[in-house]
Structures are given as C-alpha cells and as structure tokens.
Amino acid sequence: MSNYEQMWTDLSMDLERHNAALAPLPDMYQSIFLSQKNRPKAMSYFDWFVSEAHGQRIKELVDHRAKGGKVFGYFCAYIPEEIVIAADGVAAGLCAGEEISISTADQILPRNTCPLIKSAFGFKLERSSPFFQSSDLIVGETTCDGKKKTWELLADYAPVHVMELPQRRDEKDKELWISELFAFKDKIEEVTGNKVTEEKLAEAISLLDARRAALKRLYDLRKADPVPISGVDALLAPQLYYDDDPSRLTTNINALCNELEIRVKEKVGVVPSGTPRILIAGCPMVLPYWKVHPIIENRGAVVVCEESCVGSRLLTGDTIVKGQGLEAQIAAIAERQLKTHCACFTPNHERIEDILNLCWEYHVDGVVHFSLAFCQPYIMEAVKVKKALEQRNIPMLELETDYGEGDIGQITTRIEAFLEMIRK
Numbered sequence: 001m002s003n004y005e006q007m008w009t010d011l012s013m014d015l016e017r018h019n020a021a022l023a024p025l026p027d028m029y030q031s032i033f034l035s036q037k038n039r040p041k042a043m044s045y046f047d048w049f050v051s052e053a054h055g056q057r058i059k060e061l062v063d064h065r066a067k068g069g070k071v072f073g074y075f076c077a078y079i080p081e082e083i084v085i086a087a088d089g090v091a092a093g094l095c096a097g098e099e100i101s102i103s104t105a106d107q108i109l110p111r112n113t114c115p116l117i118k119s120a121f122g123f124k125l126e127r128s129s130p131f132f133q134s135s136d137l138i139v140g141e142t143t144c145d146g147k148k149k150t151w152e153l154l155a156d157y158a159p160v161h162v163m164e165l166p167q168r169r170d171e172k173d174k175e176l177w178i179s180e181l182f183a184f185k186d187k188i189e190e191v192t193g194n195k196v197t198e199e200k201l202a203e204a205i206s207l208l209d210a211r212r213a214a215l216k217r218l219y220d221l222r223k224a225d226p227v228p229i230s231g232v233d234a235l236l237a238p239q240l241y242y243d244d245d246p247s248r249l250t251t252n253i254n255a256l257c258n259e260l261e262i263r264v265k266e267k268v269g270v271v272p273s274g275t276p277r278i279l280i281a282g283c284p285m286v287l288p289y290w291k292v293h294p295i296i297e298n299r300g301a302v303v304v305c306e307e308s309c310v311g312s313r314l315l316t317g318d319t320i321v322k323g324q325g326l327e328a329q330i331a332a333i334a335e336r337q338l339k340t341h342c343a344c345f346t347p348n349h350e351r352i353e354d355i356l357n358l359c360w361e362y363h364v365d366g367v368v369h370f371s372l373a374f375c376q377p378y379i380m381e382a383v384k385v386k387k388a389l390e391q392r393n394i395p396m397l398e399l400e401t402d403y404g405e406g407d408i409g410q411i412t413t414r415i416e417a418f419l420e421m422i423r424k
Contacts, residue, residue: 004054004055004058004059007058007059007062007130008054008058008130008133010062011058011062011130011133011134012127012133013127013128013129013130013133014126014127014128017100017101017126017127017128018054018128018129018130020100020128021098021100021101021123021128021129022054025050025288026051028288028290029047029050029051029288032232032290032294033047033232033233033236034047036230036232036233036270037270038268038270039230039233039270040228040229040233040256040259040260040263041259042252042255042256042258042259043233043236043256045252045255045256046233046236046237046240046252046256049240049243049244050236050240050287050288053243053287054130057243057244057245058130058131058134060245061090061092061130061131061134062134064090065134065136069088069089069090069192070087070089070090070136070137070191070192071089071090071091071092071134071135071136072084072089072090072091072092072135072136072137072138072139072188072191073092073093073094073131073132073134073135073137073138073139074091074092074093074094074138074139074140074242075093075094075096075116075120075140075141075147076141076143076309077309077313077314077337077340077342078141078143078163078165078337078340078342079091079139079141079163080181080184080333080337081204081208081246082201082204082205082208082319082333083181083184083185083188083196083201083204083330083333084188085200085203085204085207085208085246086196086197086200086201086203086204087188087189087192087194087195087196087200088192088194088200089188089191089192089194092131092134092135092242092243093131093241093242093243093286093287094120094123094129094131094132094135094138095119095120095123095129095131095132096116096117096119096120096123096286097116097119097285097286097287097288097289097403098119098123098288098289098403099115099119099402099403099404100122101118101119101120101121101122101123101125101126101128101129102115102118102119102122102403103122104122104125104126105117105118105119105121105122105125106118106122107125108121108125108153109121109150109153112374113146113150113374114144114146114372114373114374114375115372115373115374115402115403116283116284116286116372116375117146117147117150119286119403121150121153121154124154124157124158125157131243132158135158136159136191137159137160137161137187137191138154138158138159138160138161139160139161139162139163139184140154140160140161140162140163141162141163141164141165142162142163142164142165142344143165143342143344143377144344144375144376144377145376146374148162161184161187163180163183163184164176164180165177165180165342165344167344167345167346168345168346169338169345169350174334174335174338177334177337177338178330178331178334181330181333181334182330185326185330196326197326198324198325198326198329201326201329201330202321202329205319205321205329205332205333207246207247207250208246208319209318209319210250211241211246211249211250211253212314212315212316212317212318213318214249214250214253214254214257215237215238215241215253215314215315216315217253217254217257218234218237218253218256218257218260219234219305219312219315221257221260221261221264222234222304222305222362223304223361223362223363224264224269225269225273225274225277225363226267226268226269226270226271226272226273226275227269227270227271227275227277227302227304228260228263228264228268228269228270229256229260229263229270230270230271230297230302230303231278231280231293231296231297231302231303231304231306232290232293232294232297232303234303235285235290235293235303235306235310235311237249237253237256238306238308238310238311238314239285239286239287239288239310240287241310241314242286242287242310243287270302271302275300275301275302276300276301276302276365276366276419276422276423277301277302277304277362277363277364277365277366278296278301278302278303278304278364278365278366278367278368279303279304279305279306279307279355279358279359279362279364279366279367279368280292280293280296280303280305280306280307280308280311280367280368280370281306281307281308281355281358281367281368281369281370281385282307282308282369282370282371282378282382283308283370283371283372283375283378284308284309284310284311285306285308285310285370286310289403291401291403291405291408291411292368292370292399292401292411295408295411295412295415296368296415296419299412299415299416299419300419301365301366301419301422304362304363304364305358305362305364307351307354307355307358308370309340309342312354312358313340313341313342313354314340316336316337316339316340317336317339318336319332319333319336320332320335320336341354342377343377343378343381344377348381348384351381351385352384352385352388355367355385355388355389356388356389356392359389359392359394364394365395365422366394366395366396366397366418366419366422367385367389367394367395367396367397368396368397368399368415368418369382369385369386369396369397369398369399370399370401371398371399371400371401372400372401372402373400373401373402379400382398386398395418395421395422397414397415397418399411399414
C-alpha cells in the first residue's frame with residue numbers, strides 16, 4: 001500500500017485509531033486467504049482490492065468529490081444504487097465489520113445492540129473510517145429497530161437520510177416502497193445538484209444488472225462437485241460488492257468465473273469430490289468479517305453458498321422495466337428489490353423457501369445458521385428455518401456470535417461436532 005496518510009489527514013481522520021484498526025489485517029489475510037493451496041489466479045484482484053480498500057479506493061472517492069461529485073455511504077442491499085449512479089454519485093459501503101470500534105460505541109449505545117451497528121457507529125465517532133469520512137450523506141434504512149434508532153443518534157454526527165422499508169409485501173407496501181424510492185431520488189438530486197433522467201437511470205440499471213449477473217455466475221459455479229473455489233475466497237466477491245467500482249468488479253468477477261469454468265470442466269477442485277458441503281444462512285458478514293468460514297473449511301468441509309445480504313440475497317435478477325419513463329423504471333427497481341428476503345419481513349415464507357431451494361441446488365449436507373448477537377430478526381427466524389430443514393432431514397447448527405475472538409474455541413468445537421454428525 002502506498003502512503004495515504006496525507007489523504008487520511010485531509011479527511012479529518014484519527015490516524016492512530018485508523019492504523020490500529022488496520023494493523024491486524026495483513027497477518028489475518030495471510031493466514032486465512034493467502035495460505036490456501038490451489039487458489040484461482042484471478043483472486044489476485046480481490047487480494048489487491050482488500051489491500052487498497054482504504055487507499056486507492058478512497059483516493060478514487062476523494063478524486064470524485066474534488067471534481068464536484070458526491071459520495072453516499074450505505075449499509076444495506078435495499079439502498080437503490082441505481083439512483084445514486086444516475087445522478088453521477090458514488091455509493092460506498094460503510095465500515096461495520098470490526099470489533100475495534102465497538103468500545104467507543106458502547107459509551108453511547110445500549111449493550112444489547114448488535115455488533116454490526118455498534119461497529120459502524122463507533123467508526124464514525126472515532127473518525128477512523130475513510131468511507132465514513134468520505135461520505136457526503138449516509139443513507140440508512142429501517143430493516144430493524146436497532147438501526148431505526150441508531151440513525152437518529154448518528155444524525156448528530158453526520159447528515160443522514162433514512163428510507164422506510166415496509167415490513168410486508170402487499171400492494172400497499174410496494175406502493176410505500178416506491179414512494180420511498182422517489183423521495184430518495186429527490187434527496188439525491190438535492191445533494192448532487194443533478195437530475196436523474198430516464199436515460200441515465202437506464203444506464204445505471206444496465207450497469208448493476210451486469211454486476212448481479214456476474215455474481216450469479218460465480219454462485220452457479222459453486223454448485224459444481226468438486227467445488228472450484230473455497231468459501232472464504234468466494235465470500236470476497238459479495239463483500240466487495242458494496243465497496244468496489246461496479247464496472248471494475250463486474251469485469252474481475254467474470255475473469256474469475258472464466259478461470260473457474262475451466263476448473264469445473266477439468267474437474268479441478270479446492271477440495272476432493274464428496275467433501276461435506278455447507279450453506280451458511282443468516283446475518284451479513286461485512287468486510288473484513290471472516291470468522292466462521294475458515295473454521296468450517298479448516299475442519300474438512302467447504303462452504304458452497306451464503307444465504308445472506310452478503311450472498312445469495314443479492315441475486316435478485318435483472319430489473320424488468322415495463323413501460324416508459326422514470327415511474328416505470330423506479331417501480332421496476334422496487335419490484336426487484338422486494339425479492340430480497342430479509343428477516344425484517346413478516347411473514348417471511350419466501351426466505352424459508354429460498355433456503356430450502358439453495359440446499360437442493362447446491363447439494364448441501366448441512367446448514368449453519370449464523371446470527372450476530374442481539375440480532376432479534378435472524379435469531380428468532382432461525383426457529384422456523386430449523387423446523388423447515390428438519391422436515392427435509394437437513395441438519396442445522398445455530399451459531400450466535402459477535403466480532404470478538406473469545407468464543408472461537410467454543411464455535412470450533414461445535415462445528416467439529418456438527419461435521420462429525422454429518423459424516424456419519
């Protein structure tokens with residue numbers, strides 16, 4: 001990594017805290033990713049991006065702002081990036097995947113708040129995240145009660161716009177979400193000074209449809225036996241989905257898929273055929289959260305899919321526009337987004353069906369249902385997921401954890417026992 005300290009200083013960052021957050025990552029990345037055998041060569045791009053996420057990528061955001069552009073920080077798959085891009089803005093995922101900032105957030109937020117929320121809030125308070133410091137507006141959404149109230153508190157420290165996500169999928173709920181997309185469009189136009197036109201929005205829709213198609217291509221290749229790529233490597237693509245330039249990421253995911261297709265044809269895998277195949281379902285694993293995948297894969301299994309907002313929930317297909325004009329385009333974006341089956345919805349039969357279908361498509365031997373501590377929607381929905389899997393004789397392990405390392409021994413023991421049960 002080049003020396004970016006002046007750039008970080010100009011962003012009013014606390015360099016001491018920022019450097020402390022980055023310090024453990026090189027050794028962690030080496031032990032989890034670079035130490036793997038038989039990695040696809042195309043993973044070198046993903047390695048580069050992770051090493052430059054706070055460097056070159058932030059420089060791109062800084063350069064964009066220097067030319068008069070705006071950056072919009074966000075957390076959720078429900079934020080319509082198409083509208084941001086159509087107004088010549090950049091959408092950038094915010095830091096929320098490390099434990100180091102949580103102690104700062106604990107000074108304000110209740111103890112029983114999920115680690116993702118506390119991590120993000122702490123990074124903003126500390127001024128230790130260049131993505132937060134580069135954002136002209138933070139876009140929140142009402143996917144859980146914790147986030148709803150956190151946006152109110154975060155608004156004391158940064159400009160915030162909150163999108164109200166409906167809790168059901170009836171026609172009146174779709175109408176609410178469409179109205180929220182139009183309100184978001186108005187806010188983006190206000191901040192950028194640019195109008196969202198039908199032509200620009202069509203270009204943005206096409207750009208992001210191509211990115212989803214590339215990611216789906218990668219996920220489809222993971223269905224092969226033997227699996228051509230490890231779960232930890234494959235996880236990087238949806239993690240970068242929120243931070244990287246969309247066009248560049250699409251190009252590099254497709255380059256990776258080209259290599260994997262050759263592997264599949266030649267039956268070259270990262271593990272032998274017949275290795276236990278695991279689906280991880282539940283909460284998102286935000287960059288650089290790599291806690292669970294390595295434990296599973298170092299114990300003789302392979303993760304073949306993630307049912308997550310950093311995973312299969314991003315694969316909502318193309319945006320099918322029926323008609324002409326912005327109204328038709330925005331209605332189409334809303335229609336596609338509501339295929340993202342977050343646990344915030346009630347009832348949520350669609351997510352249960354998704355998990356069952358993924359188990360069949362990926363020839364899954366067992367499911368690890370992953371919940372972040374205090375994430376009530378996913379912790380409670382695990383009850384229904386487990387019942388549905390039991391009816392199909394698919395074993396499930398429930399994991400509730402946080403960003404710390406204190407429970408790694410316990411998790412390892414539980415995963416070892418789970419895999420031993422699968423092998424019998």
